[in-house]
Amino acid sequence: MSGAAAEPWSTVRGLVDWLDAENGGGPQETAMRLMKLGEEAGEAMAAYIGLIGQNPRKGRTHEREDVADELCDVIVTAMVALHSFADDPAGHFAGKLRRIAERADAARGSSSP
Template sequence: MDDTTWSRVEKLRNWLDENADPGTAENVKLWRVLKIGEEFGEVAEAMHGATGANPRKGASHTWGDVHKELCDVIVTSMVALATCAPQDAEKLLDARLQHLVDRVMPS
């Protein structure tokens, strides 16, 4: 397998599948989608910390932390998409991205 973004996502998905708790197998799609919410919460926490918005905690994070957590949201979403649509994930994301570009930049 080549070393493209989607091949790396597939490696992560396969690793998760191989190491998943057998009790979660039936609901693997659900857990992978819900994981996006967990990762979003980590972005929100990092954002609060980077801006010092929580006076009790102060500047507890950096913008680098925000960037890392945003990447985690993207990767987690890609793994969830690859879990829900294993044969079509790359094509679905590409088509959706094109749709969004076309919507704001009609030809």
Template sequence: MNDTWSAINSLASQLDSQSRHGSDQRLLVATVKLQEEVGEVAEAVIGVLGENLRKGRSHTMDHVRAEACDVAVTALILLARTGCNTEQVFSEHLRHLTARSAAGTAAPTADLAVEPQINVLGAPVPGDDRMRATLAPSVRTGGCLCGQIRFEVTGEPDYPHTCSCSHCKALSGAPMMTWVSFKLDGFSWTGPGDEPSWHYTWPDSRRGFCPSCGSQLCAQDDGADSIALTFFALGNPTGLVPVNQSFRDDAVSWLPQVPDTQHSTVATVA
């Protein structure tokens, strides 16, 4: 399988080196190319079935197989052009599909057997592997309301949870905020505004927000190897369900609290 991935990566970089376009355009070209290949596999299947009355049975199943392989290779080159570790992202996605298929539902699970530590932000303590939730990993993108601050993140989401601490309430103007963490090595700022503006809520812990539209985006402890993102900076974070609520004592009395599901399978999500 390693040969497959080195072949895909080498094909992608070979095509990149021959291209006159920038990375955005190369991504678009790869998408159009994929559509072209899908059209060719359709033509081959129609040719096998003899559905084109003018051409009759113009193709064999070998043609269909070859065209299907072209679709797969072109899709993987498109994946490589999104700037990720293609093998890791594809394998993780495949694992998720397999698990979902085995479960017969789209429900993710959080395998959190032990009570995790929670820091002052209600965010996971870096390096605490007990918090690792086995949720669907993939390439995720997000950002602020006005589009100045954008980010891309890969890797496993860690400890999705809400927090009703005084900082979360004051900053959001709402009863709670919702958080999920990712390792920094899979994270990058990608928007025209680059990094958000920062405000220290504790001497060693800061919140990131868009200086233009004010969206609350993230929280980070100094020196940590992970970043906590707000759920809704991630747009529609499919597959993520909070497994706990931090600072319950500070929560408003007029809303139900998020149940602690760390010791059991996370609830089903659409």
């Protein structure tokens, strides 16, 4: 990978290195990183609830940008967690994304008249 496409993974690798230095590794840290992913997903959902004003007591408390920011937190947290399960997280993600796109292409092809 090179250029702009490699940059997010390089940045995430730095975050993983920092977390490893601060928190160590092992099953406990892996579990914590997965739990953090759940927490971030909850924050994205809460931001959306605030965007649409679903809670009548609070009303509208968030903007679209807030939801987008929370979704970015989910993505980064998942990228960090992926390092615990893949020797080449960027390659693994690229392969998975390709397989998802192939399935979507096949589904679109099967629904054509």
